[in-house]
Each structure stands twice: as structure tokens, then as C-alpha cells.
Amino acid sequence: xxxxxxxxxxxxxxxxxxxxxxxxxxxxxxxxxxxxxxxxxxxxxxxxxxxxxxxxxxxxxxxxxxxxxxxxxxxxxxxxxxxxxxxxxxxxxxxxxxxxxxxxxxxxxxxxxxxxxxxxxxxxxxxxxxxxxxxxxxxxxxxxxxxxxxxxxxxxxxxxxxxxxxxxxxxxxxxxxxxxxxxxxxxxxxxxxxxxxxxxxxxxxxxxxxxxxxxxxxxxxxxxxxxxxxxxxxxxxxxxxxxxxxxxxxxxxxxxxxxxxxxxxxxxxxxxxxxxxxxxxxxxxxxxxxxxxxxxxxxxxxxxxxxxxxxxxxxxxxxxxxxxxxxxxxxxxxxxxxxxxxxxxxxxxxxxxxxxxxxxxxxxxxxxxxxxxxxxxxxxxxxxxxxxxxxxxxxxxxxxxxxxxxxxxxxxxxxxxxx
Amino acid sequence: xxxxxxxxxxxxxxxxxxxxxxxxxxxxxxxxxxxxxxxxxxxxxxxxxxxxxxxxxxxxxxxxxxxxxxxxxxxxxxxxxxxxxxxxxxxxxxxxxxxxxxxxxxxxxxxxxxxxxxxxxxxxxxxxxxxxxxxxxxxxxxxxxxxxxxxxxxxxxxxxxxxxxxxxxxxxxxxxxxxxxxxxxxxxxxxxxxxxxxxxxxxxxxxxxxxxxxxxxxxxxxxxxxxxxxxxxxxxxxxxxxxxxxxxxxxxxxxxxxxxxxxxxxxxxxxxxxxxxxxxxxxxxxxxxxxxxxxxxxxxxxxxxxxxxxx
Numbered sequence: 001x002x003x004x005x006x007x008x009x010x011x012x013x014x015x016x017x018x019x020x021x022x023x024x025x026x027x028x029x030x031x032x033x034x035x036x037x038x039x040x041x042x043x044x045x046x047x048x049x050x051x052x053x054x055x056x057x058x059x060x061x062x063x064x065x066x067x068x069x070x071x072x073x074x075x076x077x078x079x080x081x082x083x084x085x086x087x088x089x090x091x092x093x094x095x096x097x098x099x100x101x102x103x104x105x106x107x108x109x110x111x112x113x114x115x116x117x118x119x120x121x122x123x124x125x126x127x128x129x130x131x132x133x134x135x136x137x138x139x140x141x142x143x144x145x146x147x148x149x150x151x152x153x154x155x156x157x158x159x160x161x162x163x164x165x166x167x168x169x170x171x172x173x174x175x176x177x178x179x180x181x182x183x184x185x186x187x188x189x190x191x192x193x194x195x196x197x198x199x200x201x202x203x204x205x206x207x208x209x210x211x212x213x214x215x216x217x218x219x220x221x222x223x224x225x226x227x228x229x230x231x232x233x234x235x236x237x238x239x240x241x242x243x244x245x246x247x248x249x250x251x252x253x254x255x256x257x258x259x260x261x262x263x264x265x266x267x268x269x270x271x272x273x274x275x276x277x278x279x280x281x282x283x284x285x286x287x288x289x290x291x292x293x294x295x296x297x298x299x300x301x302x303x304x305x306x307x308x309x310x311x312x313x314x315x316x317x318x319x320x321x322x323x324x325x326x327x328x329x330x331x332x333x334x335x336x337x338x339x340x341x342x343x344x345x346x347x348x349x350x351x352x353x354x355x356x357x358x359x360x361x362x363x364x365x366x367x368x369x370x371x372x373x374x375x376x377x378x379x380x381x382x383x384x385x386x387x388x389x390x391x392x393x394x395x396x397x398x399x400x401x402x403x404x405x406x407x408x409x410x411x412x413x414x415x416x417x418x419x
Numbered sequence: 420x421x422x423x424x425x426x427x428x429x430x431x432x433x434x435x436x437x438x439x440x441x442x443x444x445x446x447x448x449x450x451x452x453x454x455x456x457x458x459x460x461x462x463x464x465x466x467x468x469x470x471x472x473x474x475x476x477x478x479x480x481x482x483x484x485x486x487x488x489x490x491x492x493x494x495x496x497x498x499x500x501x502x503x504x505x506x507x508x509x510x511x512x513x514x515x516x517x518x519x520x521x522x523x524x525x526x527x528x529x530x531x532x533x534x535x536x537x538x539x540x541x542x543x544x545x546x547x548x549x550x551x552x553x554x555x556x557x558x559x560x561x562x563x564x565x566x567x568x569x570x571x572x573x574x575x576x577x578x579x580x581x582x583x584x585x586x587x588x589x590x591x592x593x594x595x596x597x598x599x600x601x602x603x604x605x606x607x608x609x610x611x612x613x614x615x616x617x618x619x620x621x622x623x624x625x626x627x628x629x630x631x632x633x634x635x636x637x638x639x640x641x642x643x644x645x646x647x648x649x650x651x652x653x654x655x656x657x658x659x660x661x662x663x664x665x666x667x668x669x670x671x672x673x674x675x676x677x678x679x680x681x682x683x684x685x686x687x688x689x690x691x692x693x694x695x696x697x698x699x700x701x702x703x704x705x706x707x708x709x710x711x712x713x714x715x716x717x718x719x720x721x722x723x724x725x726x727x728x729x730x
Contacts, residue, residue, distance in 0.1 A: 043685070050514075051545075112521055112535060116514035232514045234545055237538040239465075246683045253677035257670040264666060300686055301612060304674055308693070311670030312620065315663045319627065322659045348630035351571050352623035358563045359619035363612065366556035371612050378616070 006399035010392055014282045021288035033292045041299030041373060044247045046240030047101040050115050053094060055231040060094045068223035069096045069230060072122040072184070075220055079187040080114065095233065102240055111237045119232055124224020125183045126171075134171040134180065137224025139164025145214035148206050154214040156221065158203040165201030173197040182217075184224060190217050250303040257307050258284070265314055269321045271411040275396045276317035279388040283313045286384035287377055302373030309381025315352070316389030320345040321413070324397075328414035334407045337414075342394050349390060356382045420654045423706060424646035424713050430706035434590055441597025448600055453607030456550040458543025459507035462520060465499040466531040472502075475524065479504055482523035483516045501536070511540045553611035557592070560615060561585055564622050568629070575633050579715040584625045587708035591621045594699040598692040609689035613696060620667065621700030624660060625708045631656050632712075645716040649709045657705075664701040671697060 024034030042049050052069065054061050061069070066089045073096060077085055085100035098118065102111055124137025141159045148155035160168055171180070175194045182190040192205045208214045262280065265273035287306055291298050324341035332340065360382060363375030400406050409415070423430075454461055476489040485506060492501040504520060506512055512520070517538060525533050541549075568584055569577035595617050599610055631652035639648065675690035677683075 110518075112514060112518045112538065116518060119514065232540065233511075233542045235514065235538065235540040237535065239534070239536040242536050245681065246686075249677050249681040249683060250674075250686070253674050256677075257673040260669050260673065261666050264662075264669065268662065300683070301609065301689065304686055304689060305616075307670050307674050308616065308667070311667035312623075312663075314666045315623070318659050318662045318666070322656075322662075326655070344634070347633075348627045351567075351626045351630060355564055355567060355622045355626060356619040358567065359560050359615050359622075362556045362560045362563070363615050366552045366559075367608065367612065371608050374612050374616075378619075 003399050004402045007396050010396050011278055014278055018281055018285045021285045035288055038292050039295045039297050041297045042099060042238055043300045044243050045101050046238050046243035048111050048115060049099045049236045050232050051234040052096045052119050052230040053233050054228045057228055063091060066096060068219055071219040072223040073098055073118050075184050076118050115232055115235055119230035122224050123185055127181045127183060128175055129179050135164055135167045140221055143218045143221040145211060145218040153206060154208045154211045156205040156214050156218045160201040169199040184220055189220050246300055254307045257310050261310055261314055269413055272321035275393050276314050279317060279393045280313055282388035282392055283384040287380045290380040296376060297373060299373040301371060302377045305374040305377035309378055313381060313385050313389060316349045316385055317393055319348055324412050325414045328409045328412055335401055338397055338401055353382050353385060420650060423650055423653050424710050427710035438593045441593055441600060444601045448603055450600055451605040453605035454507055454541050455607040456546045458511055458541050458546040460512040460540045462504040463537040464502045464533050465536045466502055466533045467499060468531045470502055470528055470531060478523050478527045479520050482519045511542055557614055560618055572629050572633060575636060580629055580712055583708050583711040584622060586711060587625055587703040588618050588621055590703040590707055591617050591696060591699045595692045595696045598695045604688045613689050613692045617696035617700055621704060624700055624704040628652055628656055628704060628709060645713045649713045653705055653709050660701055664697055668697050
């Protein structure tokens, strides 16, 4: 193979990947999202992040209770039309974390109100067709999804308290052939037709489309019988205008930093400097892809980490270029100097990068929220640095040195004239 | 060739002065923890006309019955002004109380087009948890680095190399912390991130020099005096150290300038200490870690000599 080509292949590949990371690619189900569709943290796109915990519970909530809390919150978000959201249950600490964006066109949206409303005690009611309340969520002791004993179709089984059983027997006696609606707050979540009078405190809601739907309904009914409301432990609200402005600024900062570092490398190191610029592009591309492919949340500190790794990324190239220059000044030929330079530089680059990896991993494990993103971009930066700053650079420099015209020590910043 | 070893006490003195400066500042300014670590509430509102901070404070205090602090900030890049309501207490404001604050303020200043732009509430317990986690992270990274350096640099006295690197790191941690204190930037999770990044960056620097020492020891022979070995190695990797630092410093300075001009507080609070940190990292590597390692080597040799003389 003509190794002169390797350089151009690497450049083309870098350019192609770079375009991919910026514009994205969609072939059927396979979709790599472009830079503008990255998943941004609420500090960038504006939004709300709130942590809820049961109020005055006095013990750690059980897993079922946490699931019930999640269901209440999700149902309420549905009612508010907040669909782009992320509700996480933190079992270890007994918390439910809610994140959702606050879009810039929502001028009437009151995030503070939304946060407190999401945390209020869920009020579950069973109502007759006229809207009169028959029974409340607290009258239900337990609800669970199951396959109906009569026809093996998905259903929700309800166990009622003694008082609930009375109320329910009375109502179902009156409403045979009519509807009973189940509301959470003011949102209708289910409707059932009364077939017979139900006494004894065990009821079944049948004719549900799937077991999944039955589970959802059962959870919702359970959450309506939670005797406590939720308290907001941590809350962070950022307006969308503030967020998007910060993003534009940081992107611009990134471009300027990139340009400055490239300029510096070109002027100081010439040919290896050019290679470093290409390698740096590859590194940043890799970092962008590492964010957009798994849709990792990118926060402002994450962008800072990306820009910082632009600076740190050229370190490998600098060490290598310095070594090549040294070897050239020591009287070696260009080809020999490149080989020795790379070999000698490797252990320093390797050990240095491993320590940064250690630090980045610690940041990922221990960093709270937004710092996770910083650690992640830093980690990807270091890993990509091995690929780009060491491997790709080596391929490119070796390939370029096959051009006789480029085999001049001064192109490598050396004083010598040895051919 | 610069004789780093010979001038070591000058460098130590400079570092000591800087650290003392930080300690002094800590006594004068105090160390502020951000509400992220100590718990509390911050509400930020944008507004257009005029608001009196003291008056606003009274309005808010009436609305929620707690002591609050109101500050006004203006933003260079945008035409609106910012009213910051902060409450650091053992109990963060509930979301209902926050709503009460907002409605009280909008009622009091109907023409100011007051709008909530940012709010942060952290429970003290969680804040403490974040803070402890951060400290554990820093301690753990020190430990792991010590182990890794000790293992990789067995040839040149791994433990001593590792310990001296850690001392240089402590130096950088002190400097970065001092910047936070001097500029009155409250410590929050960007503090932890800045510290950890500087640790990674500075150790990277130190390792490049240790790597050179390791290599030179092989090339020049074990008989070469430690100070000569160190001086040669530092001088050889000098232009690399400086150039890498220029690249990193440039990147972080660009972040800082943009964050300053467009008033992005969180980024600025992180970038400013990082700028000092990169300089400190470069300095501590060259002027502290290398000479200290040499002193340890001398100390070890004297001990051996004393021992053999005794025997």
C-alpha cells in the first residue's frame, strides 16, 4: 500500500466523522443525532430539576411507595402536557428526581407552581356519572394488576377498607349498567362499567387492554391511597433564555479556543503542528459522538470540560513533536527521528493520560449532577487522545514523511540540516 | 541550563508565601460554602425598572417570615437587571413559600416586569452529602495517583516520587482554594471539579518529568548525581511543559473571558481558579516536585552512608 495515501485517508476520515458529528445521520432506524440535537442539561436548555421525598414519613419509603410516587408525578405531568421529561427513582436515598425542560415559547408557564403542584397529595376519587364522589383513594387498601379469574384478561384487583366496602356496595347497587370514573386530582384516569353490585370489599376492574395498562392503573390507584404528600428537597429552575444564551456563548468560546490552539501549534511546530490540528479535530469529533450517540446529557460544565480537553489534547502532540525535534537536533535523519520520537514519547503520554483517566472516573462516580458531564467529557477526551493524538498522529506523520519535499528538519522546527 | 535544584529554597519560599497569602485571606474573607454545600435557597429574578434591594428584602421577609438577603446585579451582555434573593438557613424555602415570594414581589413592583430566571434550593443534609462526596473524591484521587505513580516509577524510587508528586499536588490544591477565597467565590461543585482537574493536569505534568528522569537514569547511568539528573530532565522537557501550559491556559482563558463578558456565573467561578491552577501546576511540577524528589534521594543516600559507617 502506498503509505503516502494514509495521510489523505486519515484527513478524509476525520472530515467525514466531523460532518457526521455535526449534522448527524439517519438511515431507517439507525440515527446518530447531530450536534444541535444533543441532549442538553437543564442549565443549557432551561428547565426544572426537582427532588421529591415523602413528607413526615419518619422512615425510608419502600420500593412500592417510590413507584407510586413516580406514578403520581407522571400522571400529573401528563395532565400538564409535560411529555419531555425524565423521572428517576433513587431507591438508595428514597427520593424521586424529576427533570423537564422549560421551553422558551411557554411564556405562561410558572415553573415554581408546577413544582409545588407535582408534590401535592394525590387526591384519587371514584365518581358517579353525575360527578359525585363515591369513594376516595384512602378507601382502597390495595390495588394490584392481575389476570382476571373469570376470563384471564388483564384486570386490576382492588381491596377496600371496611368503610370503602360499604360505600362501594351502596354505589354499585345504585349504578348497575352505568359508569364509575376514577379521577386523579381533576384528570380522568379510568372508567369502568358496573356489572353487578359488589359487596365484601373486593372489586375488579376488567377489560383493560394490556397487563401493562393494568399495572399503570393499579399504581395510580395505589398512589392515590398514599397518606402523605411530597416535599421538594432540592430544586433548580433555570429560565430558557438564560440557558440558551449560555450555550451559544460556550460554543463560541469552544471555537475560539480551538482556533487559537491550532494557530499556536501550526506556528510553533509546523508540520507536526498541522498533524496536531487534524488530530485535535478527530479528538473533538470523538467527544461529540460520545455525547450524541448514547444521548448523554451535556451540561455547561461538560462544555467547559470539552474546551479544557482541547488544551490538554495537544499535550501528546507537543511531547511527540518536541521529541522529534530533539532527535533531529541530535543529528538523526527525519525518518529515524520520527520513529524514535514516537517511541520515546509514548511512556510519558501513557502514564500521564492514565492519571487523568483516574481523576475523570472519580469525578464521574462522586460528582453530583452537572459534574458528571464534566467528568464524562474529560474521560472521552483522554481516551480519544490516545486514538487521535498518538495513533492517528503517528500514521499521518509517517505518511507525510514519505514525501521527499517534506523531509526537511526545519519543517519539524529543528535547526539541523541533516537530510 | 537552569539549575532548579540549586535555587530550590527560593521556589519553596515563593510557594510558602503564596500559601500563607491564601491562609491569610481565609482569615480575612472567611471560607464561604455555596448553598449547594450548606443548603438554602437562591431565587433570581430579571427585572427592567428600578428596585430597591432593602425594600425588596422587607417585602420578602413579610411574605415568608424569614430573614433573607436581597442583592441587585447588572448584566453586561443583556439589558435586564437581576434581583437575587438568597436565604441560607437550616430550612430551605418550600416551593409554596417560593411562590409566595414571587407573588409578593410582582405585586409590589407591578411595572418592573419581574420574572423568575433561576432558582436553586438545596436541603442542608444533601448539601453536606455533596460536600463530603467531593472531599472523598479528592482524597481518593490522591491515593490512587500515589499508588499508580509508585508502581510505574519503581525504578526511580516509586514511593518517594509518588509522595513528592502528592506534595506538589497539595500545593496546587492550596493555590486553587486560595483563589476561591481571595476572589470570594463560594465553594460549590465547580470547586471540586476545578481541584480534581488541576490534580489530573498537574500530575500529568509531573509524570512527564519523572518519565524523563526514569529515561535519563538509564541513559546516563545510576552514578549520575540526582540533582544533575533532575536538572537535565526538567530542562529537556521545559519547552513541552511551557507549550502545553500555553495551550491549556489559552483554552481556559477563552472560557473565562466569554463567561465574564456574558456573565455566566457558574462557568466563571470555575474558569478563574483553573487559570491560576494551570500556572500553579506547571510551577509546582518544575520547581517543587523535582527538587523535593532530589532532596529525598540525597537523604536516602546519607542514611545508607551513615548506616554503613556505623557498621
